[in-house]
Amino acid sequence: MVPERQFRTPLFDALVALAEARKVSFHTPGHKSGKGISTRFRQFVGPKIFTIDLTTLDEVDCLQKPVGVIKEAQELAAEAYGADHSFFLVNGTTVGNQAMILATAKPGDQVLVARNAHKSILAGIVLSGAIPRFFLPELDPELGIAWNVTGSALSTVMELYPQAKILCLTSPNYYGVAADLSTLIAKAKAQGMLALVDEAHGPHLRFHPDLPPSALESGADICVQSTHKIVGGMTQASMLHIKGDRVDLGRLRGVLYLLQSTSPSYILMASLDLARMQMATEGRKLLGKAIELAEGARARINRIEGLYCLEAGLVERAGPYRLDVTKLTISTKALGLSGFQVSAILNAEFGVQVEMADLGNLLVIVSIGDRKDDLDRLVSALTCIATRAEKGAPPIKPLIPPIQGDRLILPPREAYFAPYEYVEVGEAAGRVSSEVVTLYPPGIPLLVPGEEVSPEVVDYLLFMTSQGARVDGVRDSEPPCLRVLRD
Ligand SMILES: Cc1ncc(COP(=O)(O)O)c(C=O)c1O
Incomplete structure (x- = not known):
């Protein structure tokens, strides 16, 4: 049963109420509810959006020191995500990852970092003066993609660096491959380490049982999620969640206070409030539909000669991993075409844009925003490309990135x-x-x-x-x- 309060959207409601009150504004932003915005902009997006592009005012609270509707919206997010505290972020998971490291690591502290880390984790390392001790994800030479890190890789790096105080994981990865977080986190916690997870690609996991378990459900102390990447947040809108009392909450608040803008976008924050409400109240239904669409497309793509779409079974046989099945990793190598080439053809000839391409693969994100027609269009475009691909063309050889583990000469x-x-x-x-x-x-x-x-x-x-x-x-x-x- 969804608690009744999860239908509430306190921040969005306060913005709408203030916009409708039509007060005279002598404050920022300078466009004054859109009256000063460029005509072309207003004509394209309509006038309403500008009326809720507000600044810190009593009615709509203050992100830097929330006491009203932002506080309430963050508390509802914490409840929905199973966290003790949640924080809205307006510079994406990038700022959350930086904050997560800065709030936990001091200069010289050793941090065990799974090497599939985003550069924002490394930015946190540079800013904090911590020393990263990398361990590597497993790689698949056939597909040319990284799986994720394993318990044995973690055990090895823990033995090498027993002084390490923090474990930093990235799960799921871009291709939707999730690590066995509960085992990894339990190992780290047994040694008194903090467990941080960059969960940029996992803000939906908690809301459907057929998806891999979320970081907090697996025991993480902190995680950061790009609400904008997968569910209903607007671009740049992310959340940081913490659970338990092992993270210094005062320090985390202080770091976010230092790093986040003093003029956070209320449109972005409202989108977080609404995205949480949507996931909490109808996430399971919406995600169920997205999973069904993705699985249907996967089956159809796997019937096209020359293409292969990564399946959960293969991922689970490769190691202790789970696949977020809403991600479609499509191997194009047998067509003799690189992922880059197929992506360019899809875009130029069929008006289909994928999330990313590499030498041997395309990555397609299926979400709560997709309809069957969209997937039909993808599958028929791929069928067309595969049919006309030169028969007998030599397959593309995927190349594994030569990622390094132990070549650190200087902090x-x-x-x-x-x-x-x-x-x-x-x-x-x-x-x-x-x-x-x-x-x-x-x-x-x-x-x-x-x-x-x-x-x-x-x-x-x-x-x-x-x-x-x-x-x-x-x-x-x-x-x-x-x-x-x-x-
Ligand atoms: C694993 C991972 N972490 C963090 C980020 C940064 O997230 P954001 O774009 O929300 O700042 C990304 C972005 O692609 C990512 O893939």
Whole structure:
């Protein structure tokens, strides 16, 4: 039974009430409820949205020090997510990940970091002065994707670094592959460690039993979720949840107070209030429909010659993982076409845009916003591409990223602020990186500040940039350059 109060949307209601009161405003934002907004903007989106683009006022509370409707909205979110405290975030999971590390790690503290971490986790490491001790996710050479981290990898790194105080995991990953969080977290907690989870791709997990268990259900102390990525939050709207009393709440509040904007968007925050209400009251039904659509499309794609869509059974046979079945990872390699190529054709010829592509795969996110027609369009476009693909074309060979585990020469913070120079990527082997270098997809950092650049990373970067991959942290010059420590 859903508690009656979960139907409430206190922040949104307060915004609407204030907008309808038509008070005269001599405060920010300068567009004054849209009266000063550009005509083109207003004509396209309509006038109403601007009337709730407000600032911190008594009626609508203050994110930095909530005492009214924001406090209530955050408490409802905590109840819905099974947390003790929830915090609204207006700079995505990026700011939540930074806060999660800064609130728990002090300079010099060792943090065990699963290497499939987003760069915002590394930003938290640089800002805090903590020392990351990486352990690697398992990789699948056939599909060229990363699964997730295992208990045995965690045990090994825990034995190597028994002083570590914090474990930081990322689950599910971009492809929807969730780690066995309860085992990993129990291991860490048994040694007195805090368990932090970047759950950017999992704000829906709690609301449907056929999805992998959420981080908090698995025992995490803190998790951060991109409400905007998967459910009804607007872009940049995320939440941070904590459970239990092992995290210093005062410090976490203080860190968010330092990092978040003093002018948070009320539209983004209202979208969090509404997204929570929607998940709490009808999440199971909506997600059930999304799961059915995704599973139907998966079955149909798997009947197309030359394509393979990742299934839960294969993921579970590969290791102690679970698949969020709303993600469709579609291997294109047998068609002799890269994921990049198929993605470009889907977009240009069929008006179908996927979440991401890599050398051998496409990633499609199916959500509560999709309809059967949308999936039909995807499947028929893929059928068409597969039918006309050159028969007998050599298959694409997926390439596994050469991620490193133990090449840290300097603490990341020290390396980040040390004198640097740019060198051509081809000349960078043996040098020490002063930048986070991440390839999208899969978004796993290839280099972090303070790490020695291996020849394998150089070869991989050169090859992937030649294939049109997006690399963050490499200077887009001709030839491309890496930022490394001055000798
Ligand atoms: C695993 C992971 N963590 C964090 C982020 C950052 O989230 P946001 O875009 O909400 O700031 C992303 C974004 O892609 C991500 O994939």
